[in-house]
Amino acid sequence: MADAVRKLETAESTLYREAPNNIEAEQALLGAILVNNDAFYRVSDFLKPQHFYEPLHRKIFEVSSELVRMGKMANPVTIKTFLPANDKVGEMTVAQYLARLAAEAVTVINASDYGRAIYDLAIRRALIAVGEDMVNVAYDAPVDMAPQNQIEDAERRLFELAETGRYDGGFESFGDATKTAIDMANAAFMRDGHLSGIATGLRDLDHRMGGLQPSDLIILAGRPGMGKTSLATNIAFNIANAYEPAQQADGSFTAANGGVVGFFSLEMSAEQLATRIISEQTEIPSSKIRRGDITETDFEKLVGCAQMMQKIPLFIDPTGGISIAQLAARARRLKRQRGLDVIVIDYVQLMQGSSAKSQQNRVQEITEITTGLKALAKELSTPIIALSQLSRQVESRDDKRPQLSDLRESGSIEQDADVVLFVYREEYYLKNKEPKPGTDEYIKWEAEMNEMRGKAEVIIAKQRHGPTGMVSLGFQGEFTRFSDLAEESHLPERFE
Numbered sequence: 001m002a003d004a005v006r007k008l009e010t011a012e013s014t015l016y017r018e019a020p021n022n023i024e025a026e027q028a029l030l031g032a033i034l035v036n037n038d039a040f041y042r043v044s045d046f047l048k049p050q051h052f053y054e055p056l057h058r059k060i061f062e063v064s065s066e067l068v069r070m071g072k073m074a075n076p077v078t079i080k081t082f083l084p085a086n087d088k089v090g091e092m093t094v095a096q097y098l099a100r101l102a103a104e105a106v107t108v109i110n111a112s113d114y115g116r117a118i119y120d121l122a123i124r125r126a127l128i129a130v131g132e133d134m135v136n137v138a139y140d141a142p143v144d145m146a147p148q149n150q151i152e153d154a155e156r157r158l159f160e161l162a163e164t165g166r167y168d169g170g171f172e173s174f175g176d177a178t179k180t181a182i183d184m185a186n187a188a189f190m191r192d193g194h195l196s197g198i199a200t201g202l203r204d205l206d207h208r209m210g211g212l213q214p215s216d217l218i219i220l221a222g223r224p225g226m227g228k229t230s231l232a233t234n235i236a237f238n239i240a241n242a243y244e245p246a247q248q249a250d251g252s253f254t255a256a257n258g259g260v261v262g263f264f265s266l267e268m269s270a271e272q273l274a275t276r277i278i279s280e281q282t283e284i285p286s287s288k289i290r291r292g293d294i295t296e297t298d299f300e301k302l303v304g305c306a307q308m309m310q311k312i313p314l315f316i317d318p319t320g321g322i323s324i325a326q327l328a329a330r331a332r333r334l335k336r337q338r339g340l341d342v343i344v345i346d347y348v349q350l351m352q353g354s355s356a357k358s359q360q361n362r363v364q365e366i367t368e369i370t371t372g373l374k375a376l377a378k379e380l381s382t383p384i385i386a387l388s389q390l391s392r393q394v395e396s397r398d399d400k401r402p403q404l405s406d407l408r409e410s411g412s413i414e415q416d417a418d419v420v421l422f423v424y425r426e427e428y429y430l431k432n433k434e435p436k437p438g439t440d441e442y443i444k445w446e447a448e449m450n451e452m453r454g455k456a457e458v459i460i461a462k463q464r465h466g467p468t469g470m471v472s473l474g475f476q477g478e479f480t481r482f483s484d485l486a487e488e489s490h491l492p493e494r495f496e
Helices: 003-015 022-033 055-069 076-082 094-103 109-141 147-164 175-191 203-209 230-243 270-280 286-291 296-309 324-337 362-380 391-394 412-416 426-431 439-450
Strands: 219-221 246-247 253-257 261-265 316-317 341-348 384-389 419-424 453-464 469-476 481-484
Touching: 022 055, 022 094, 022 109, 022 362, 055 076, 055 094, 076 094, 076 203, 109 147, 147 324, 203 453, 219 230, 219 362, 219 412, 230 261, 230 270, 230 316, 230 341, 230 384, 230 481, 261 324, 261 481, 270 286, 270 296, 324 362, 341 362, 362 384, 362 412, 426 439, 426 453
Parallel strands: 219 384, 219 419, 261 316, 261 341, 341 384
Antiparallel strands: 246 253, 419 453, 453 469, 469 481
């Protein structure tokens, strides 16, 4: 009988466990803020009203923070008019409670420690909520909900919790959105090159696009042989190589310049991708690297380049035929573990949809993939560069410059993308039209070839936040490298 009572008591204590909280820490922090408003700035970077367990404390912190941000004094006298006067805290009125908080206030020095304790407990409560939902859904899951879907949903919620400390979503005030926009403009002003986004390392492209913008889906398309994979690897390397971490107030790191890059290579292996990047950096043709046709000096260059590349934050996932759900889960995991500032996918047509229904229709499948990529870019607040093939109808036209209508298999690619870039090289097509040497046509062809040799165009066919147009780049095919063209103003002085 005693065992049964003990078991019942244990079950009851387990069933009615109180959510983790620390009312004393909340009181101590609020008291410190009411006595000295400078205490607020020690916690304002990471602490929000919803992190407080006690509803009255949430309201006190919210009112205090609004007053302090407006440059007004927040103390028991000024904030009591914004709180419900008739509410009681035990035997005390709200006004008396505020006076007690201020009277028993601790030093401002401890404010950040109390704030961190409150924040950590709020995260633990949120984790409990996620865990309870997982258990309930696992018990009551309908037949058509696969366990894999539940894992992906739980992973998404945990990622959001790890990133922002909240998982509820919902409306955001226009004031908060405006503050974010001003912060972005300030970051652009302070950053090298005055770009609001992440610099690609290609001057003229950055100038047109303002860098790669957070939460943008950027489609980079071209016919085979145009060099779209080369351009993507060049940009990925430039961003990773320029990475400079900056520590935030909460101890995490963000990119002051450059960024951490996740490269999903569905077409090439990690080794092939690395060979391309090494070739680009060392100026040793990749064909020679593969054949081992290199000198001792070349080998020393390769070793030096490999050592340098050990340090850059470029991560490659060479899984072929990856689904949009798998890709999203791996991207979230990379962001949580190492950080993630840019995602590159080579290329969209090699991906698979997640639902069986979409896989029966290729257009529906591509629609699901592009919609999923745009949603992932917004969720992670990360630009995604997704490569795409173009249809063969380009080849049947006299002017082979791509157009938006050439995007293969789905209008959703054009619709979901924030930016559409086309890579075009006239040299590629001219090379295949070589006439018989010695003829007038050959002389004309040779002049055109000399004009176009080593040049490429990146056509900005769509851009939600900026102008469309064309950017000229240099292209060295043997090193698969794109570069800026020298401006006329920067060329050496010439004498006729």
